[in-house]
Amino acid sequence: MTTLRPPITEPDPSALVCSGDKVGLCAECQRKTHRYGSGGSPLCQWCMEPVKAGWGPNVRYTSTRP
Structure with missing residues (x-):
């Protein structure tokens, strides 16, 4: 369920x-x-919500810093 913006x-x-x-x-x-x-993040929490929903369970954050 999405929240109202x-x-x-x-x-x-x-x-x-x-x-x-x-x-x-x-x-x-x-x-x-x-x-x-x-x-x-380049997106606010409301714009990020549908993007995250499309990622699925296999997406993980990997740091690119040494």
Whole structure:
């Protein structure tokens, strides 16, 4: 079940807990979100939800840092 999206004028909750220099716009809906730095994502939580649903259970995060 998907949750209803609040208006675009309301930021993603992640933007409220990160420093201001790491806040950017969602690549899809242009809502303010935690986009840069550790823990950042180019999509807000509402735009990421359908993307994650299409990944399936076999997708895992692999760090590319040494």
